[in-house]
Amino acid sequence: MSTPTTEHLAAGRTADVAVAGLTKAYGDVVAMADVDLTIASGEFVAVVGASGCGKSTLLRILAGFERATAGTVEVGGTAVTGPGPDRGVVFQDYGLFPWLSVRENVAYGPARKKLPKAQVAELADRFIAAVGLTRFADTYPAQLSGGMQQRVAIARVLANDPSLLLMDEPFGALDALTRADLQTELKRIHTETRTTVVFVTHSIEEAVYLADRVVVMTGGASHGVPGHVQAVVPVDLPDRDVTSPAFNEVKRTISDLVHTVAAPA
Ligand SMILES: Nc1ncnc2c1ncn2[C@@H]1O[C@H](COP(=O)(O)OP(=O)(O)OP(=O)(O)O)[C@@H](O)[C@H]1O
Ligand SMILES: [Mg+2]
Known part of the structure; x- marks a missing residue:
């Protein structure tokens, strides 16, 4: 080999x-x-x-x-x-912020980069859609299944490009x-x-x-x-x-x- x-x-x-x-x-x-x-x-x-x-x-x-x-x-x-x-990291245990909604979790990185508000919202929506969670954007992690939480974790990392x-x-x-x-x-x-x-x-x-x-x-x-x-x-x-x-x-x-x-x- x-x-x-x-x-x-x-x-x-x-x-x-x-x-x-x-x-x-x-x-x-x-x-x-x-x-x-x-x-x-x-x-x-x-x-x-x-x-x-x-x-x-x-x-x-x-x-x-x-x-x-x-x-x-x-x-x-x-x-x-x-x-x-x-570099974006995704672990087994999701690592979401439980006090933030799905949208706020995914928007977290872009918002920290101080991108314009409209762009932050657009990025969050795009990656939430990419993992099929649009209907759950205003939900909190504790209300989601493990698979859904891991989707959020992936969207959150991808939103940081x-x-x-x-x-x-x-x-x-x-x-x-x-x-x-x-x-x-x-x-x-x-x-x-x-x-x-x-x-x-x-x-x-x-x-x-x-x-x-x-x-x-x-x-x-x-x-x-x-x-x-x-x-x-x-x-x-x-x-x-x-x-x-x-x-x-x-x-x-x-x-x-x-x-x-x-x-x-
Ligand atoms: N903080 C640490 N202090 C001491 N030894 C450590 C530490 N982190 C890892 N090790 C040791 O380093 C080796 C590699 O650990 P690592 O976690 O990278 O393995 P892994 O391949 O990810 O295993 P697993 O499949 O169980 O997750 C192990 O022998 C482990 O005991
Ligand atoms: Mg390991």
């Missing part, structure tokens, strides 16, 4: 994310070591791997919530030194039907916006359905090997028919890699 190189970049696209030699230690424990990853602008990359292999650590460093112990991380050609409006969307198991708490709906919606939104996405999931099927490439991480403290990138698998499928033999072949390849724990090269 090839290691990530720029040859995976589509012709003419700029590298939106460039991670090189990324290492993260917590005290004596090296959680993640020597991660190299290049992601093209507009690409959808999924990250899979067993619990503790460093998926969330990688995401938090990309978000700027944590600093790397060693290595470099660039987003849009700029070194990441902290959180920024160019991030160049990079970071998602850590965003659908992990949802029931299977809601999850499938949101996967379809996210795929459509990505096709329309071409926002670069890094999407962490435990579901290999979800990764293969959504992503252009799947990053497989292995290792982690409980394996005595730092978490690292085991392989990067391009998903070259004509369609994403989850029942097709080709789809299941890609799933099997990734599943085998997830269960391989090898030392970093």
Whole structure:
């Protein structure tokens, strides 16, 4: 399996994310070591791997919530030194402001940028519509189902027009039907916006359905090997028919890699 190189970049696209030699230690424990990853602008990359292999650590460093112990991380050609409006983050637990309505939650970022009121309202309405919640714009998070709350969280992040969307198991708490709906919606939104996405999931099927490439991480403290990138698998499928033999072949390849724990090269 090839290691990530720029040859995976589509012709003419700029590298939106460039991670090189990324290492993260917590005290004596090296959680993640020597991660190299290049992601093209507009690409959808999924990250899979067993619990503790460093998926969330990688995401938090990309978000700027944590600093790397060693290595470099660039987003849009700029070194990441902290959180920024160019990167939007969606976690499993929605993270909405419970005291704000759906519209106010989605308008929050644009309003903070001090955009004109009419433009803030237009952005909020557009992204609430994009996730199918127009009828619920004046509702409060507590009145919504988990799936609806996660739709609001996605709309809220998109309204900030991030160049990079970071998602850590965003659908992990949802029931299977809601999850499938949101996967379809996210795929459509990505096709329309071409926002670069890094999407962490435990579901290999979800990764293969959504992503252009799947990053497989292995290792982690409980394996005595730092978490690292085991392989990067391009998903070259004509369609994403989850029942097709080709789809299941890609799933099997990734599943085998997830269960391989090898030392970093
Ligand atoms: N704040 C912290 N302090 C100490 N160790 C940490 C901290 N955060 C993460 N770790 C360690 O770093 C390793 C990677 O954790 P991380 O949360 O990135 O894994 P993950 O792949 O996201 O796992 P999961 O699939 O369970 O979410 C783990 O061994 C974990 O114990
Ligand atoms: Mg995690």
